[in-house]
Amino acid sequence: MAEDLENTQKPKVILNKQRKSDSPADSSDQTEKKKVVVVKKKPAAAAASSQPAPVQEEHVERKKVHVVPVHHPAPETPQASSVSSGDAVQSAPVQEKRKATSIELSPPRPNVKVGNLADRTKPAQRPGGSYPPRGGSPSGPGRDNFSGAQAREGARDSFGYNGQGGAPRSGGYQGGQGGAPRSGGYQGGQGGAPRSGGYQGGQGGAPRPGGYQGGAPRPGGYQGGAPRPGGYQGGAPRPGGYQGGQGRPGGGYQGGQGRPGGSGPAPLPLDSRGGAGATKKGFKGKKATQYSRRNKEDDFEQKLILQKKKALDKANAIPKEIEIMETISVSELARKMNLKASELIGKLMGMGMMVTMNQSIDADTATILASEYDCTVHIVSLYDETVIESESDGSVELLHRPPVVTIMGHVDHGKTKTLDAIRSANVAAGEFGGITQHIGAYTVETGKGKVTFLDTPGHEAFTMMRARGAEITDIVVLVVAADDGVMPQTIEAINHAKDAKVPIIVAVNKIDKPEANPDKVMTQLSERGLIPEAWGGDTIFVPISALQKVGLDTLLDAILLQAEVLELTANYECRAEGKVIESRIDHGRGIVATIIVERGTLRTGDSYVAGVFSGRVRAIFNDRGEKLEEATPSMPVEILGLEGMPNAGDPFQVTETERIARQISSKRQELKRFENSRNIKKVTLDNLYDTINQGEILELKVIIKGDVQGSVEALKQSLEKLSTRDVRLNVIHASAGAINDSDVMLAAADSNAIIIGFNVRPTPQAKLLAEQEKVDIRKYNIIYKAVEEIEQAMEGMLKPDIKEEVIGTVEVRDVIKVPKIGAIAGSYVLQGLIKRSSSVNVIREGIVVHSGKLSSLRRFKDDVKEVASGFECGIGLDNYSDIKVGDQLEVIEYVEVARKLKDSEKLDKSVPSKEKAE
Numbered sequence: 073m074a075e076d077l078e079n080t081q082k083p084k085v086i087l088n089k090q091r092k093s094d095s096p097a098d099s100s101d102q103t104e105k106k107k108v109v110v111v112k113k114k115p116a117a118a119a120a121s122s123q124p125a126p127v128q129e130e131h132v133e134r135k136k137v138h139v140v141p142v143h144h145p146a147p148e149t150p151q152a153s154s155v156s157s158g159d160a161v162q163s164a165p166v167q168e169k170r171k172a173t174s175i176e177l178s179p180p181r182p183n184v185k186v187g188n189l190a191d192r193t194k195p196a197q198r199p200g201g202s203y204p205p206r207g208g209s210p211s212g213p214g215r216d217n218f219s220g221a222q223a224r225e226g227a228r229d230s231f232g233y234n235g236q237g238g239a240p241r242s243g244g245y246q247g248g249q250g251g252a253p254r255s256g257g258y259q260g261g262q263g264g265a266p267r268s269g270g271y272q273g274g275q276g277g278a279p280r281p282g283g284y285q286g287g288a289p290r291p292g293g294y295q296g297g298a299p300r301p302g303g304y305q306g307g308a309p310r311p312g313g314y315q316g317g318q319g320r321p322g323g324g325y326q327g328g329q330g331r332p333g334g335s336g337p338a339p340l341p342l343d344s345r346g347g348a349g350a351t352k353k354g355f356k357g358k359k360a361t362q363y364s365r366r367n368k369e370d371d372f373e374q375k376l377i378l379q380k381k382k383a384l385d386k387a388n389a390i391p392k393e394i395e396i397m398e399t400i401s402v403s404e405l406a407r408k409m410n411l412k413a414s415e416l417i418g419k420l421m422g423m424g425m426m427v428t429m430n431q432s433i434d435a436d437t438a439t440i441l442a443s444e445y446d447c448t449v450h451i452v453s454l455y456d457e458t459v460i461e462s463e464s465d466g467s468v469e470l471l472h473r474p475p476v477v478t479i480m481g482h483v484d485h486g487k488t489k490t491l492d493a494i495r496s497a498n499v500a501a502g503e504f505g506g507i508t509q510h511i512g513a514y515t516v517e518t519g520k521g522k523v524t525f526l527d528t529p530g531h532e533a534f535t536m537m538r539a540r541g542a543e544i545t546d547i548v549v550l551v552v553a554a555d556d557g558v559m560p561q562t563i564e565a566i567n568h569a570k571d572a573k574v575p576i577i578v579a580v581n582k583i584d585k586p587e588a589n590p591d592k593v594m595t596q597l598s599e600r601g602l603i604p605e606a607w608g609g610d611t612i613f614v615p616i617s618a619l620q621k622v623g624l625d626t627l628l629d630a631i632l633l634q635a636e637v638l639e640l641t642a643n644y645e646c647r648a649e650g651k652v653i654e655s656r657i658d659h660g661r662g663i664v665a666t667i668i669v670e671r672g673t674l675r676t677g678d679s680y681v682a683g684v685f686s687g688r689v690r691a692i693f694n695d696r697g698e699k700l701e702e703a704t705p706s707m708p709v710e711i712l713g714l715e716g717m718p719n720a721g722d723p724f725q726v727t728e729t730e731r732i733a734r735q736i737s738s739k740r741q742e743l744k745r746f747e748n749s750r751n752i753k754k755v756t757l758d759n760l761y762d763t764i765n766q767g768e769i770l771e772l773k774v775i776i777k778g779d780v781q782g783s784v785e786a787l788k789q790s791l792e793k794l795s796t797r798d799v800r801l802n803v804i805h806a807s808a809g810a811i812n813d814s815d816v817m818l819a820a821a822d823s824n825a826i827i828i829g830f831n832v833r834p835t836p837q838a839k840l841l842a843e844q845e846k847v848d849i850r851k852y853n854i855i856y857k858a859v860e861e862i863e864q865a866m867e868g869m870l871k872p873d874i875k876e877e878v879i880g881t882v883e884v885r886d887v888i889k890v891p892k893i894g895a896i897a898g899s900y901v902l903q904g905l906i907k908r909s910s911s912v913n914v915i916r917e918g919i920v921v922h923s924g925k926l927s928s929l930r931r932f933k934d935d936v937k938e939v940a941s942g943f944e945c946g947i948g949l950d951n952y953s954d955i956k957v958g959d960q961l962e963v964i965e966y967v968e969v970a971r972k973l974k975d976s977e978k979l980d981k982s983v984p985s986k987e988k989a990e
C-alpha cells in the first residue's frame with residue numbers, strides 16, 4: 073500500500089519531469105517513429121498470435137469493451153517493438169500480477185478502459201495500442217474517442233488520469249505510454265528517457281498523441297491534441313488519441329513510478345483484473361466520457377428543447393383563474409389570460425359587442441369570455457385590494473371589554489329618553505349637559521363595569537351600520553312602551569336584531585303610566601319568540617320608567633349579565649382597529665371622527681386609515697370631552713387629524729407607519745374613483761353622444777355638497793326622484809362640507825358629472841381645478857331651484873322621441889323572381905306615396921311579417937326616388953324575398969319628436985319631484 077501511495081503521488085512529479093525531459097524525448101522521436109511503424113505491423117502480429125484473440129473475446133464477454141487492453145500486456149517488453157503478439161501472450165501473466173497491484177493502484181485509472189473501450193475494435197488495428205494508432209492514426213477506429221472534448225474530459229477526471237493512461241488506448245495507450253509497456257507511459261514520463269516508447273509517448277507525446285499525452289500532465293489528450301498534430305489527432309478524433317491523452321496519466325504515472333511493467337501493464341490489468349472495481353469504474357468512466365459526451369450533448373439539447381417548450385407552453389398557458397376589478401379593459405384581460413387582444417375582440421364581436429382593446433368590459437362579460445377558455449374570474453373589490461392586515465393575537469392574553477349596546481324600538485316608545493336617563497344617571501352632576509359632547513356614543517360606568525351605548529337609536533342606524541359591515545353591536549335593548557305594546561317598528565327591530573344574531577334585552581318602558589300593561593307586552597313578544605325568563609324563556613325583560621329613572625340600574629345589570637354570557641374579550645396590545653361612528657367638520661378643530669375601538673389600543677400619534685382617508689391621531693377625546701392619551705377596546709372616542717371625512721361604518725385601522733397609511737389611503741381613493749366611474753355606465757363626454765345614438769340609458773351624475781347633512785340628504789332624495797326610465801340621476805357622492813379638490817376630481821373622472829353646492833362654495837383650489845377640468849359647479853341656496861334646474865338639464869339630455877309615421881300604403885299585385893336579385897313586388901300605391909328611402913311593414917292577413925328597408929324602387933326600368941298613389945312600381949325589399957301577392961306594404965318614416973321629461977314615465981310616480989323638493 074505504501075508503495076501504491078507512493079506511486080500515486082508520483083505522477084505529478086513524473087509529469088513534470090517529463091516536461092523537463094522533453095529534449096530526450098525529442099531525441100527519441102525517430103525511434104518512436106520507427107516504433108510506430110513497427111506498431112503498425114503489430115496488428116498483423118497480433119492477429120497472427122492466436123492467443124490474444126481469445127483473451128479479447130473473453131473480455132468482450134465479460135466486459136464487452138475491455139477487450140482491447142488485453143493486448144497491451146505486451147509492454148512487458150521494454151521496447152515498443154516488442155509489443156508483438158508474443159507480448160500479448162505474455163501480458164496475461166502480467167495482468168495477473170497486476171491485478172493485485174492494480175487493484176490497489178488501479179482505482180485510479182479506470183480510463184484505461186476508456187481507451188480500451190474506444191478501441192475495442194481497434195486494438196487489432198492499432199496494435200499495441202501503439203502509439204500511432206492512438207494519436208496518430210486518424211483513421212483508427214478509436215477516432216471517435218479522440219475527440220478533443222473527450223480528451224479534455226478525460227483530463228478532467230482525475231482518475232481519468234490513471235485510467236486514461238491505461239484505459240484509452242489499449243493499444244494506443246500502451247504505445248503512448250511508452251507504448252512500451254511500462255516504460256511507455258511512465259518512463260516516457262519520467263524521462264521516458266530510455267524507452268522511447270514510453271517516453272516518447274509522453275513527450276513525444278509531442279509528435280504522437282499517445283506519447284504526448286502520456287507525457288503531458290493532463291489528459292494528454294488535450295495537450296497532445298493541442299500542439300502536435302499527432303497528439304492532436306490522437307487526442308482529438310480518435311479514441312486512441314484520446315485515450316492516450318487520458319491515459320497519459322495512467323501511463324505516465326505508472327511509468328513514473330518506474331514500474332515499467334506497471335505502467336504498461338496498468339492498462340492491461342484492467343482487463344485481467346477483471347478490473348472488477350477498477351475496470352468497472354473505468355468502464356463507466358469510459359461510457360461517461362465517450363458515449364456520454366454525445367449523449368450528454370444530445371440530452372442537453374433535448375432538455376433545452378423541452379425547457380423551451382415548457383416555457384413556451386407556460387407562457388401561453390391560459391390561467392385557470394384570474395382576478396379582475398369590476399370592469400377591465402380588453403387589453404388588460406388579454407394580458408391576464410395570455411391571449412391576444414385581437415382574439416378577445418373577435419370573441420366579443422361574436423357576442424355582439426364592438427369594442428376596441430382599450431375599452432372596458434364589465435366583470436360579467438369578462439366572466440363569460442373567460443369561461444370560454446375554462447378560466448374562472450374572481451372579482452376583487454376595493455378593500456380586498458387595500459386590506460390592512462390585522463395584527464394577530466398570538467399569545468397575547470385577551471382581556472374583558474365592555475359591551476356595545478344599541479337601543480331600538482318603535483317611535484316615541486322612549487329610546488332617546490332611556491339613553492339620556494342612563495347617561496345622566498351615570499354622569500357626575502354638572503357634567504351632563506353643556507360640557508358633555510355628543511359624539512354618537514358614550515360609555516357609562518356602573519359599579520359592576522362599563523357599558524358603551526351607541527347614541528343613534530333606531531334600527532335604521534343599526535341596519536345602516538350593518539350594511540357597511542360595521543357589526544359592532546353586542547347587545548340590543550328593545551324599548552317597548554308598556555302603554556302601547558308591540559308596534560310595527562318593534563317587530564322590525566326584532567327582525568333586524570335576530571338577523572344580526574345579536575341578543576335582545578327588552579326594556580318595558582313607561583311603567584309609570586297608569587295604562588301601562590307590562591304583561592301584555594310580554595305576551596305579545598312571546599308570540600314573536602322573545603319569551604321572558606319568568607315564563608321559562610331566555611329573554612330578559614326589565615320594566616323601566618325612563619321619565620322617572622326607574623329600573624335603569626336593573627337594566628344595566630341585565631346588560632352586564634348578558635355581556636358576561638357573551639364573554640366579550642379583546643386584545644389590548646395590538647395596533648388599534650375599530651369603526652367610524654360618525655364624522656363631521658368642527659369649526660376650529662377641522663374634521664373630527666367618532667370611532668369605537670374594537671381591539672388594540674389607540675394612542676396619540678398613531679397613523680391610521682379611516683375609510684379611504686389617512687391621518688395621524690393629533691388628539692383623542694372621550695365622550696365627556698376629556699383629552700386622553702389612549703383609547704382601549706369598546707371605548708368611543710373622538711379623534712382629530714383626518715384628511716377627509718370618512719363615512720359612518722367605515723373601518724378604522726392603525727398602520728405601522730404613516731407612509732403605509734398614505735399609500736393605502738391613496739390606493740383606496742384611486743379604487744373608489746375607479747368604482748365610481750364604473751358605476752356610471754358609458755357616461756363620459758366622449759361617448760355621451762354615441763350613447764344617445766345607441767339608445768342606451770343616460771345617466772346624469774351629481775355630486776352634492778351642503779352646509780349640513782340634513783339639507784344634503786333632502787336634496788339628494790329630491791334629485792334621485794327625478795330619475796326616469798330614460799334618464800337616471802345618480803348621486804355619486806353627497807356630504808356636508810365645502811366643495812374641495814376631491815369632489816372636483818371625482819366629477820372630472822366621471823366626465824359628465826356636475827357638482828351641486830347647497831349653501832357652500834368651492835375652495836379656491838377646487839375652483840381652479842374645476843376650471844382646468846371643466847367641471848360644472850352649480851350653487852344654490854333653495855332646494856326647489858336646484859331641482860328645477862337639474863330637471864331642465866335632464867330634459868335637454870333626453871334623446872328625441874322617435875315615432876313611426878305611415879306615409880303610404882302599397883298593395884302587392886305580382887311577384888317577379890329575378891335571379892341574383894330575389895323577388896320584386898309588382899305593386900300599386902293605394903294611398904300616400906312610397907319613397908326609395910322608406911321603410912315598410914309587410915302586412916299579411918293583419919300581421920306584420922316583416923319590417924325593413926327598400927332595396928330598390930322602380931318605375932318600369934328606371935330607378936326612382938318616390939312613387940305617388942295611383943301608380944304602379946316595382947319594389948325590392950332589403951333581405952326579404954318572401955313577398956307574396958296580396959301582401960300590403962305599410963310605408964313608414966321615422967320622425968324625431970322632442971320630448972319633455974314629464975313624458976317619460978317617472979320611476980317614482982307617487983312623488984312629484986318639485987313638490988317633494990319644496
Ligand SMILES: Nc1nc2c(ncn2[C@@H]2O[C@H](COP(=O)(O)OP(=O)(O)OP(=O)(O)O)[C@@H](O)[C@H]2O)c(=O)[nH]1
Nearest residue numbers: 482483484485486487488489490581582617618619
Ligand atoms: N310617562 C313616561 N313618558 C315617557 C317615558 N319615556 C319616554 N317618555 C316620553 O315619550 C316621548 C317619546 O320619548 P322619546 O325618548 O323621544 O322616544 P323615542 O323612541 O326616542 O322617539 P323617536 O326618537 O321619535 O323614535 C317623550 O315625550 C317622552 O317624554 C317614560 O318612561 N314615562
